[in-house]
Amino acid sequence: MTAFPFKLAATDGEARTGMIETPRGTIRTPAFMPVGTAGTVKALYMDQVREAGADIILGNTYHLMLRPGAERVHKLGGLHTFSGWSGPMLTDSGGFQVWSLASLRKMSEEGVQFSSHIDGSRHMLTPERSIEIQADLLGADISMQLDECTPFPCEKDEARASMELSLRWGKRSKAAFGERAGQNLFGIVQGSVYEDLRRESAERLIETGFDGYAVGGLAVGEGFETMCSVLDAVVPHLPGERPRYLMGVGKPIDLVEAVARGIDMFDCVMPTRSGRHGQAWSDFGPVNLKNARFAEDVQPLDERLDCPASRDYSRAYLHHLVRSGEYLAAMLLSWHNIAYYQSLMARMRAAIAEGRFAEFRKDFNARWESGAFE
């Protein structure tokens, strides 16, 4: 067994808090992973990401294999050295972005052939090549199996065929990964919104055996209620002693509700993408700094957050920066958002550890529904 030690410290209902111990540092769970697409968490310095409380970040295989190229990153010392992030790093398999960004995709049992959205060059991504890129060349601490991104909505027979392909690719990913000291491989549950498919996918992944289990194919348009139902159906079938990762999710309320259902890890571009579009996140939902109501508001965004971006700049100034299209607008709002997301995870971890997560969840839902940011 090479899986990173995952020590559960407390559970509260289905929610759980603990620590994943890796050679590059400890990941406190539930954990939110900021997305460092192309070797940079957009508009932030890595120090800011670290100081905001992130223990682990995510890198995108698709972007990095195209630019600067996985072999080049390897030659330059691997993704940690290249990007200046020394903590744990998880990479995705590249599959999702081939599906969302690349053109001229040609799916086969072997893998997926596609054209780069940057220069049109042709590439092939197979389970084996994805593992080579992630684990050997980029040097990810946690690699993800290649899977097929089942479209939504999707008929059941199509969803089953896609799930079966992902299971076969999961086996090939596992075989290619082999046994590695200090690196882990996660499998991905698919099956669209069909609970029996999701359950079967989970059970058969566990037979193959991974170091952690992700739930993929959500946050693709199915809606909040459906996402929660799928989690309700899947999570009980995932092994309690391994980390559970909900991919590509989400808004703060999604994180709270997924933690309530037993999820341990998240990633999402939302905090940084929103930050580049003038939006700040809060317990009350998104706040659009472009709104004229902030033009003369001298309050900081959130003085309770231990982050200069949240504490040391007036909303009036942020409003001005957003309106003026200044770099500093994206820099400060992305920074605030990453700090807010990390603080939300820290508050959830504390609530679970202290046996008051149900209360936290109820209060959070009330704040979220009120939308009363002031």
Add this chain to the structure above:
Amino acid sequence: MTAFPFKLAATDGEARTGMIETPRGTIRTPAFMPVGTAGTVKALYMDQVREAGADIILGNTYHLMLRPGAERVHKLGGLHTFSGWSGPMLTDSGGFQVWSLASLRKMSEEGVQFSSHIDGSRHMLTPERSIEIQADLLGADISMQLDECTPFPCEKDEARASMELSLRWGKRSKAAFGERAGQNLFGIVQGSVYEDLRRESAERLIETGFDGYAVGGLAVGEGFETMCSVLDAVVPHLPGERPRYLMGVGKPIDLVEAVARGIDMFDCVMPTRSGRHGQAWSDFGPVNLKNARFAEDVQPLDERLDCPASRDYSRAYLHHLVRSGEYLAAMLLSWHNIAYYQSLMARMRAAIAEGRFAEFRKDFNARWESGAFE
């Protein structure tokens, strides 16, 4: 006499080093002022600007009067509070940018009427209004008289008429400014490339009496040699006991050659603008990080600079960021450039103080001409 105390510590040839004491802090001269156009030095945090060694920054009246509006900045506590820069700040008069950015300009003896480049709204800038905005509303430590930007090239009679208008506006600026404790007003020498006009402009400005003297209307296409000739002709006629400010200049070589001619203060968008376009400055000239030669270069930009951007990131990574159009490219290169410019000023101050400026200048020119960045 309300002028800030200007203490010359040493001279070496025409070059001089000293300190301007202001209520908000000391400005070491020769000084380079980073440009904070709209209340932010683009892509930098104010802490980084400070730590890079800048004692004073520049704010643009034109931009700020249009957005967020001078009255609004005043209501929000003035430009220092609004932008988070607590050190000395100089504002330009707005004239240059009305000339370069606004449309539907209508010049008169009274002032200049124009349309905002942002929303087309009509505005009037007079010497009195410019002083009100700079000194009363933004709260600049150093205000600049409104002047007319003489076009280049320009016939002599046109240059004279323009210079005469600027002199009359200088008098009105002075009258509007009055006597203020803790704030200063600088006059601006005009006269295009005509040495007799420049000399007359300087002499008549001195009759009016300002706290410092700027040389305007250069770096508008006249070329390096002509700029140096104009400085040779003008500087000897400026009072030695007051700061001399060369506006809107320039490249590192321009700064060295202007310091050699007795200039004390500079501002330019070049370090930040270049930084947003993938360019790093060095003693050897500009370095284009997009160039393929840097794709696998693991060296930092310049490890002798005490700036994380210059020291802690490989050129290969910077190359990747520039190619990928990442925010961090602009952030790191602007940071490096501001640190490089400040370090250049510090090296010049030390060379003057130690009586070896001629040698420094010669060595710098040799490096610049070699272009041998390695």
